Structure formats: C-alpha cells, structure tokens
Amino acid sequence: MQHNLHFLALLAALFFLHGCNQHQVPNQEEVLHLISVIPDHKIFPHTQEYFTPEYYSALSEAWALPSDAIGEIGSDEWLYYFISGNGDCDDFRIENISLTSGNPILVTFTTYHCGMADTHTLHLQRLHRHWVVADFDSTLTQLKQYIAHQRSYFQSPAWRQYLQQCDPPAARARQREIELYFQRYPL
Secondary structure: OOOHHHHHHHHHHHHHHHHHHHHOOOOOOHHHHHOOOOOOOOOOOOOHHHOHHHHHHHHHHHEEEEOOOOOOOOOOOHHHOOOOOOOOOOOOOEEEEEEOOOEEEEEEEEEEEOOOOEEEEEEEEEEEHHOOOOOOHHHHHHHHHHHHHHHHHHOOHHHHHHOOOOOOHHHHHHHHHHHHHHHHHOO
16 A cells, blocks of 8 residues: 555656646747737737746837837837837748747747848747746847937937927827836836
8 A cells, every 4th residue: 555655656756746847848839929919019918927027028018118209200210120020911820939948948930021021030038937037139138228228319419409399289288198107117
C-alpha cells in the first residue's frame, strides 16, 4: 500500500510538471491574438492584460500625449501605423509567423499591405500564466524617447512660440489638453 502511495504521488508530480511545461511556447492562435491588440490607428480599450506593465505604461502614456500640431500632422503620427502602415488598401494579411524560444520568446512575422511586405518582431513573456507583449519592433525604447521628448517640448519656449502662431481658440484648447495630460502624468 505504501509503495502504491509513493507511486501515485510521483505520478501526480510528473503530470503536474508536464502540465507546467507543455505550454512553454505560445501557439499560433495566441500569437495572432497578441498581434491583434497592438495599437494600429488607435489604442484599444481593455487591452492592458495583454502587455507587460512597462510596455503598456509606455503605450498608454504615449497615446495620452496631445498632438504637438494644430491643424496639421504632428509628431504623434508614428503611433498610428504600428502594424498596417499608411494606406487604404484592403489586402492586409499576416504570414510567416516564426517563434524562437528564449526569455523572452522572439516572434517574427510578415505583414502584407498595399502590395508591400514588412517584417516585424514581437517579444513575448509569460506573466501570470499568460503570454503578453513585452515589446514590438523595439517600440518600447521609441515610446520612452517620444514621451521624454514631448514632455520637454511642451514645457519649452519653442512650444509657447508655436502656440502664438496658431488660432487662439485652438491654441488655448490644445494647451488645456497638455495641462490635463501633465495632471494625469505628473513629472
């Protein structure tokens, strides 16, 4: 009887370890879902759980920054084209998904849009038993640099000079957006 209990305990431990290790690499469906939540033309609400805290914090703050342009294209334009790029083509698709094990897991994939192919990289980490995005195309560094630059610019004489050249009601409205941003994201 004692021998059978030891055997059952060992068997249970093996099943537990097998269950823990069987999902060391995300499957294609999980990867496609994570790609789908990467901001593309907008940041999607209720997606925080699909990113590491560091990456989501950078994403959400970058998207919260008001534009530095009034009535024209601003520095924020780059945020709108993470995946599909610019253009009104209906041929967008994702192919050639490849995973490289490691910590984090590296995913490469190709997007096709408007007859052009682009290769992207996605770094995934396990967080609370789920796969999450830790970085996409090295944008974590770019997001942090963008935030630092814009915060500095919005406090500079160059920004105040730009506002003086704009339509006064629009300039006041944008400055109010910036004040609200700094209240929400203090220095």
